[in-house]
Amino acid sequence: MKRNIKLLLGLFFSISLFVSCDLEELPENVDIVGPTSLADLEALLNAGYNNLGWPLGGNAQLYAEINGDNINGPGGLNSDETEIYNRSTSFFNNSIRDNMYRGFYRIVLDANVVLNQIENNLDAIGVTETNARIQEIKGEALLLRAIAHFEVSRFMSHSPGFSSDNSHLGIQYIKEINNAIGQTRGTVAENYADLLSDLKEAESLLNTTNSSDQNYGDKAAAQAYLAKVFFQAGFGPDIATEGSNYQMAYNYADAALMNTSAVFDVNLYQGGATGTERFAGNLLDNNNTESPNVETIFGIVSESIANSKGGTFQRYRTDTSISNTTIRIMQDLYNSIPSTDKRKDLLEEIDGEYFLLKFNKGIFNVPLVHYTEILLIRAEAAAETNSLLLAEDDINSILERAGLSTISGLSQSQLINLIREQRRIELLGEGNRVSDLKRIGIDENSLTIRNAPWNCNGILFQFPATEVFTGFIQNPTGGCN
The missing domain is CATH 1.25.40.390 (Serine Threonine Protein Phosphatase 5, Tetratricopeptide repeat)
Structure with a gap:
């Protein structure tokens, strides 16, 4: 690949x-x-x-x-x-x-x-x-x-x-x-x-x-x-x-x-025999038998158990056992996805908690940039520059694949909001959401992230203590309270 x-x-x-x-x-x-x-x-x-x-x-x-x-x-x-x-x-x-x-x-x-x-x-x-x-x-x-x-x-x-x-x-x-x-x-x-x-x-x-x-x-x-x-x-x-x-x-x-x-x-x-997964991979005799998904522009290939590079993603897994270290998903996110959306099958409610099934496998390849992510960037950037027809074409590809109705004639703000909603669902678990919110907060200063201001001190990670030396300025302390 x-x-x-x-x-x-x-x-x-x-x-x-x-x-x-x-x-x-x-x-x-x-x-x-x-x-x-x-x-x-x-x-x-x-x-x-x-x-x-x-x-x-x-x-x-x-x-x-x-x-x-x-x-x-x-x-x-x-x-x-x-x-x-x-x-x-x-x-x-x-x-x-x-x-x-x-x-x-x-x-x-x-x-x-x-x-x-x-x-x-x-x-x-x-x-x-x-x-x-x-x-x-x-x-x-x-x-x-x-x-x-x-x-x-x-x-x-x-x-x-x-x-x-x-x-x-x-x-x-x-x-x-x-x-x-x-x-x-x-x-x-x-x-x-x-x-x-x-x-x-x-x-x-x-x-x-x-x-x-x-x-x-x-x-x-x-x-x-x-x-x-x-x-x-x-x-x-x-x-x-x-x-x-x-x-x-x-x-x-x-x-x-x-x-x-x-x-x-x-x-x-799509499910069934013809369905594919973005994080493709399959274990056979300790080796990965699948090529990376066809959308991958640049990523990491895990070739075997000894050379598997996606291990931390398996903290989401529900196909082995659910424990106190299994990652849970926000209920409001789960509820925001309509039942007719094919991507709803990537999430599951179990005993009143919500889980992501995208990484339910023993070994897989990790796309770092893929076609859908860059398509969503192109769509939102087009909408931000008022090229609404171009943005509609791109987001309709996403909607149609998910089994949802396509759109036309939305206002610029409506289209941008729709693209952002689709971006959150498509890239769930892939590490983009907080960076998106920090970007959007520049334009929408009242934005909050889990009831805290988007620009509060705790949104930034702190530098290691070993980086402290004369002249080095750490990030501010104080969290988000």
Whole structure:
């Protein structure tokens, strides 16, 4: 299946992939033997792909859902997750939040190691920077670096538009392997400029199909993340000179859907022998026997029990046993889905509680960006720019597949609200909801998330306590009470 991450376990180099407490410098326990061939360099690149599985194999998605309004807690949550649900802003070290944070910067380190080798070690590899595969590897590393930073920024900082000029604090955007200890946080304006720089260069360097392996990063993946970045910037000041944030989100979403070999899966939610699932996978003799769903633009392939990367999603499972660690869904969300909606079958009421069945399997592949998500971005961005007929066409595809009546002639506000409702249902459990609410809150300042203001302190995750040093500014404390 194209545009998915084939996770390779063996690395050519002796690299410890644990990131030390000081994320601003290369950890002392990383021993890099200079690559002497393209195969060696690709082995280094594989570290970044492999490590996507820790934060994005369900951890980041679950913690984001806990912070939003889809999950009914604290039932089903452990103590660390309850802190997230209660929007605590106290400092915790070695908690699940901190480990996820380090997981993303581990990917950043992997990408920066590859980029450093391309910049400084090509003579030993025996190629020049104009070599086509070197250019592609560079594009892949830039894509991985941008993905990791973007995901961290959505947890640790408010969306663009929280301040009139995006001067509010963002994250550390790390571009070197030997940054001086004590790199302070950039502004959101600086962070998003870096994201655009990395992703646009990646887009220019990558082909529609990766020449080394079709399961790795390509042009459509870079364009899909550019669409996500502009979409998140939505109501803030324009982050590029080419056009408004929503117009650019539309343009890149459209480009990604044109360039990908992924297709809109009309068989989702159909059930029976012909029905398909977004998180495809099936266990046979400890191996995954299914290819990723045809909608996947870029994702993680779980090949076997030993190399399964979607484990945290299984906290939703009801097909084994329901326990005090099984995730519950909000009743109001369940009730909002009409009985005629085929997606209602993805949820179940059991003894007065509500559960999500999307991840009821032992092993599956994890789409990180898929056709439906980018289609929904294109639809909402079109509606925001008053291209209502284009938005109607896209959302009608979603409605028709779900077995619902299509629409026409809605006002702009009605259409936007409908698209947002469909986005919540389609992407349930996939970690987008709280970022959507933080984006929408820029425009609708009275918005609340579980009866708390959308911009209260506890909506932001706190930086690890080990990041405290002179000049580093933590996120504010005080929660959401």
